[in-house]
Amino acid sequence: MMCTLLFATAFNLHAQNDAISRFFNKYAEDERFTVVYVAPKLFSMISKVSSDDEEWNKMRDIVKDLGGLKVLVADSVNNGLELYNDALGRVPVREYDELLTVRDGEEHVRIWTRENKSDTVIEELLLLVGAPDEFIMLSLSGKIDLAKISGLAETLDVEGIEHLDKIKKKQE
Amino acid sequence: MNRMIKFKAILLLFVAISYTVRADAQDAGLFWKYKSYDGAIALRIPGAVTGISSLFAGEREERMLLRRMHATRILVFEDRSPVTDSDFQKFNRKATRRQLEEIITVRSGKDRFQILAREEKGTLRSLVVFFRAEEVTGMISVRGRFRLDDLNRLIKKTQEWSEEKPGKLPASVPVLRA
Numbered sequence: 001m002m003c004t005l006l007f008a009t010a011f012n013l014h015a016q017n018d019a020i021s022r023f024f025n026k027y028a029e030d031e032r033f034t035v036v037y038v039a040p041k042l043f044s045m046i047s048k049v050s051s052d053d054e055e056w057n058k059m060r061d062i063v064k065d066l067g068g069l070k071v072l073v074a075d076s077v078n079n080g081l082e083l084y085n086d087a088l089g090r091v092p093v094r095e096y097d098e099l100l101t102v103r104d105g106e107e108h109v110r111i112w113t114r115e116n117k118s119d120t121v122i123e124e125l126l127l128l129v130g131a132p133d134e135f136i137m138l139s140l141s142g143k144i145d146l147a148k149i150s151g152l153a154e155t156l157d158v159e160g161i162e163h164l165d166k167i168k169k170k171q172e
Numbered sequence: 173m174n175r176m177i178k179f180k181a182i183l184l185l186f187v188a189i190s191y192t193v194r195a196d197a198q199d200a201g202l203f204w205k206y207k208s209y210d211g212a213i214a215l216r217i218p219g220a221v222t223g224i225s226s227l228f229a230g231e232r233e234e235r236m237l238l239r240r241m242h243a244t245r246i247l248v249f250e251d252r253s254p255v256t257d258s259d260f261q262k263f264n265r266k267a268t269r270r271q272l273e274e275i276i277t278v279r280s281g282k283d284r285f286q287i288l289a290r291e292e293k294g295t296l297r298s299l300v301v302f303f304r305a306e307e308v309t310g311m312i313s314v315r316g317r318f319r320l321d322d323l324n325r326l327i328k329k330t331q332e333w334s335e336e337k338p339g340k341l342p343a344s345v346p347v348l349r350a
Contacts, residue, residue: 029261048320
């Protein structure tokens with residue numbers, strides 16, 4: 001019984017993560033979307049390269065524990081809200097904690113985090129932005145420090161990442 | 173004596189075949205498929221050439237990096253590229269089988285930038301870079317044994333240069349001309 005329960009939980013978690021990956025993969029080759037994928041290996045390589053440059057070291061400090069980054073951006077679509085609702089329906093709300101919700105007119109911003117229950121470390125951050133003509137999905141994995149995460153928005157020049165600044169504003 | 177020569181010849185043939193097969197593996201044959209197409213700029217630099225050019229490198233860090241480069245292939249198309257989306261997709265499918273990992277991918281519309289790498293025991297063995305924009309499409313594939321320590325040293329050295337001579341490159345930059 002216990003074994004079945006464990007298996008079901010593990011399968012459920014995997015299936016939920018898969019739903020977001022499937023959504024990402026569905027639009028990865030769609031020309032309406034801009035796609036950015038940074039593998040964990042690049043972050044690990046960056047963390048190993050030392051330098052005297054202050055900015056580099058700052059970035060190294062931020063990315064050293066990060067696992068991977070996936071960004072899906074569509075900034076000139078006419079079904080942004082439809083895409084947002086589709087993605088929203090796939091977010092496994094049981095596994096994620098809602099960190100932030102902003103609604104400004106027709107623009108919706110939502111940020112979720114997923115914690116590792118054993119050591120209360122945030123291991124995934126998911127951001128969704130939906131507006132009539134815009135859709136953004138950003139998934140960041142690894143050991144995430146919310147205090148440093150807004151620094152990532154300053155360091156990386158990736159469309160949509162500026163929404164992470166909202167976490168800093170919320171903390172203030 | 174004859175047996176020895178035969179053995180050496182077979183060994184040489186084996187090395188040559190395995191070299192060709194391995195070199196093909198890193199770009200899934202894209203270089204050979206498109207190198208003779210109209211408008212293609214194809215450059216193949218064998219490891220021996222980079223090895224020799226390392227002799228002219230002024231700094232130890234440059235020498236080490238050049239010596240660790242075993243084979244480099246560059247394929248560039250200006251204006252019009254025959255490389256199709258299905259070529260990229262086929263390459264990506266084969267990449268995992270060839271232990272090449274996706275390091276970074278950026279795609280916007282038809283433009284694409286992708287880096288794939290194969291790492292073994294903390295050493296970078298293969299690096300493949302694809303880029304496609306409106307005016308230029310290309311592929312750079314490098315095979316070698318690059319350690320992050322070498323890269324670290326080169327970055328530090330570059331910083332020293334830029335501090336010593338701001339706005340100037342070191343006098344002994346190795347330049348390979350096609």
